Amino acid sequence: MSQPVTWLNRPALWGLGVAMAVVLALTAWLHGSIGTDLANQQQQRKAVLVANAIGASLAGADGPAASDRIRRWQAELPALESAQVVAGRELLASTRPEDEAPRALRREEKPLFDLATALRSAGETNVAEGAVRKKTVQVDAAGDGAVTVTVPYVVDGQFEGIVQARLRQPPDAVADRGGGWLLPLALLGAALVIGFFVRVQPARRFDVGRGIAVVALLALAVGFQQQRLGRMADATVAADLATSRVQAAAATAYGRTGAPPLVAASASPWDTDAYGRPLKLIATDGTLLPRPDAVQKDSHTRFLERSFWGIDLLGLVVLLFFTQGWALRTASALRDHAAAYAYVAPAMIGMLVLVFFPFFYGIGLAFTDTTLFNEATPFRERWIGLDNFIAILGDFNVVTRGAEGTVFNYQNFYWTLMVTVIWTITNVAVGVSVGFVLAMALNTDGLRGKWIYRILLILPWAIPNYITALVWRGMFHPQFGVINQVLQMFGLQPVAWFDGVVSAFMTGLVTNGWLSFPFMMVVILGALQSIPKDMYEAAEVEGATRWQQLRSITLPLLRPTLVPAVVLSVVWTFNMFNIIFLVSGGEPGGANEILITKAYKIAFEQYQYAYAAAYSTVIFVILLVYGYFQTRLTRATESY
Amino acid sequence: MRGRTHHLWIHAGLISFTLLAIYPVLWVLALAFSGQQNVAIIDLPKDPTFLERLRSVMPWPAHVSVKNFHDVMTEQPFGRWLLNSVMVSLMTTVLGVFLACTAAYAFSRFRFPGRDGGMLAFLVSQMFPGTLMLIPLFIIIVKWLGLGNTFWGLVIVYATTAIPFCVWMLKGYFDTIPIDIEESARIDGASPQVIFIRIILPLAKPAIAITALFSFMTAWNEFILASVFLEAESMYTAPVGLRFFVGGFTSQWGFFAAGSVIVSLPVVILFLYLQKYLVSGLTAGSVK
DSSP states (O other), rough: OOOGGGGOOHHHHHHHHHHHHHHHHHHHHHHHHHHHHHHHHHHHHHHHHHHHHHHHTTOOHHHHHHHHHHHHHHOTTEEEEEEEEEEETEEEEEOOOOGGSEEOOOGGGGGHHHHHHHHHHHHHHHHHHTTSOOOOOEEOOOOOSEEEEEEEETTEEEEEEEEEEEEEEEOOOOOOOOOOOOOHHHHHHHHHHHHOOOOOOOOOOOOHHHHHHHHHHHHHHHHHHHHHHHHHHHHHHHHHHHHHHHHHHHHHHHHHHHHOOTTTTBBBBBOOTTSSOOOSSTTTOOOBBBOOGGGGSSSHHHHHHHHHHHHHHHHHHHHHHHHHTHHHHHHHHHTTTTHHHHHHHHHHHHHHHIIHHHHHHHHTTTBBBTTTSTTOOHHHHHHHTTTHHHHHOOOOOOEEETTTEEEEEETTTTHHHHHHHHHHHHHHHHHHHHHHHHHHHHOOOOOHHHHHHHHHHHHHHHSHHHHHHHHHHTTTTTTTTTTHHHHHTTTTTOOOOSSSSHHHHHHHHHHHHHHHHHHHHHHHHHHHTSSSSHHHHHHHHHHHOOHHHHIIIIIHHHHHHHHHHHHHHHHHHHOOOIIIIITTTTSTTTOOOOOHHHHHHHHTOOOHHHHHHHHHHHHHHHHHHHHHHHHHHHHHHHHH | OOHHHHHHHHHHHHHHHHHHHHHHHHHHHHHHHHHOOOOSSOOOOOSHHHHHHHHHHHSSSSSSOOOHHHHHHHTTTTHHHHHHHOOOOOOOOHHOOOOOOOHHHHHHOOTTTTTHHHHHHHHTTSOOOOHHHHHHHHHHIIISSSSSSSHHHHHHHHHHHHHHHHHHHHHHHHHSSSSHHHHHHHHHHHHHHIOOOIIIIHTTHHHHHHHHHHHHHHHHHHOOHHHHHHSSEEEOOOHHHHHHHHHHOOOOOOHHHHHHHHHHHHHHHHHHHHHHHHHHHHHHHHHH
């Protein structure tokens, strides 16, 4: 029908070329960024080592002695720009003469005091829990090449204060930040040459040419990646070596400060991670220790290896896209239907960027521990797998029976789920029954003023629902609200509506019932009017009572209209954010939160973005399951 | 004879229920015209009698005054918020109608690979829960694109959320326009763009009007996204502003009531005018 796209007619050449370019670019980019990561981490590791060493050398030193020691440190290590020691409310020592240490901290130095308090409590939490949960080392990379690290200094297991050291180190020669264009270009050239000579017959299911293309791509890709992994391993070793030189220098400097002597030939206690745990890769004298099996490979290398598999797979998909003839088909479809795609494109791009991408991004977020505070860290560091879902679904701590009686845990997922289900059922029941009664009344033959009733009764539906919610909030006001005035008018006690679980639930129910009955009323009225009058006449001739007419004519004929309306209103009510959020706000104590408002509060009041995303994913799955059963149910009623 | 007494009871029931149902509306009107900020319609003396309490729940202010309307527009930034809402809603309408018309036309008139998949994707997207979208949208719009505190952030999100409904509705309408009209125009030498703009769009005016209204109402009544995206008070839309009057630490019920009347009036009138189409659209869509 349409002419083949001739310029694409070399599938092997195009496939190998594009796939190889994709693989090379991604591999080089990933290797480069991980290399930079490693280099930065390396600078920080050395800075932490020096700061820890300074801290250790302060044991048993008072103010003047401490100042003396850190000045010696600065003389021994040119990379050390400045160091300050804070103990309690005192600036114990500083390398800067203008600081005039020791003296009390000044008001503008409060951040230092706060940092000391935070690190101390983090360390004490870790000790108390017997675990490492909180970081005890603070690293600030200024971006100008200098690194400021703050570590606690501990004497005889007792927290004494903090050491803040600022180091400006020469960039590591070992840092491998990618580079080298020759090899990738040569590999790309090789791929193109192979692609030029290989012939692929897209018409056949499998042929030799395709096999050769796949093997060639994988061989070239893996070759390049192995070379990069080798360089990464070299960089890691070089990094350890550079650190060991700093360790040796620090050990020498330490010896000259007059601090108690080091334990020789054991793992360095200064080379630690962010939790203050020794890495055990370097001895005190600076010699390299053999890596234990568990950490045989640096985490960066492991990450690279795993990512390279993904990149190879992607390359393979790109290759197949061309060799299987999909590219040809896509190109000719794009050309033949250019007008159609041009018309769809704006809306489709908008939907992809602002609906589908956020949706999948949200689901991805659910598997991390993202909060407001760690958004900037790389995705792979935030990945925690199913932990959020386990925390939400695996927590059955709903009811506690204690000495004070039964206590409900309102924060529990299952409590909120139960409230949501009750909320949905009661609301739909109220909406349907009120709507039904009103529709029956309005459907009376010869009733005058029907349209006035109709217009007035439809008003609650017309008003924006956030306004409705705020209005009812005002009417439920415990002191001045009209509802309590009416109660007192008849001599009853006023009710503190938002203080009790049941009464607060009622506020939501009344509000939502008020705004949802008109929809049901209009839908049912429409259906009632379409029931032929002669059916009732025939029934009356047969001697059927009104009740019998209702049961055997009205209700069965309402069913096709009522079922979809109920289905719709179940979803609306389940997701009715505004009413709960604006009327009771989930009071008291979050007891009346429904799933959707709960997810909102987790995200925007507690800033637990990932946990809220997991919560929302669970809500989505619940709706999906509901949708599945609802379609089956609707099908069943249709066949009936 | 029997029939008439029967109707009497129905009228009695309907009238009392209707009074109950429109009471909140009357309550807001009473507060709006009361000229004061309290949540109570009139101030009660200490130890009020039955009649005094009855008077306090009657939706009629002690002194009828338009002071609240005047003050909310002049003393409060509500006029600005209203203008913000109008701007956001109009921009949403223009963008939403453009996106929906083009896509719906393609879905209705062209047969192309991916057509069914695309339409299904639009339908499925309606099932995504709001809060699941809210967090990523917040990160994308505010943190990545830096469009927090701007109208554009809201407009593009509103317009895209309205797309699926609008596309399905418009496609249904385009389907009813006979293809012969287009073919005769093509024979006369009109290009596809000219056909779309000069022939199809004018013929689809009623459906486009509904689409525009839907887009407008989506933006006009939206509250959650706006309160998450907009931080500066001067950028608030009317819904966020109305909540500002009575949420949290302030309680200026008079301003809230007057503002609510202003915001609701156009929407309510439009709604009452269009409710027939809305209901038939809703139920027809769900039965199929």
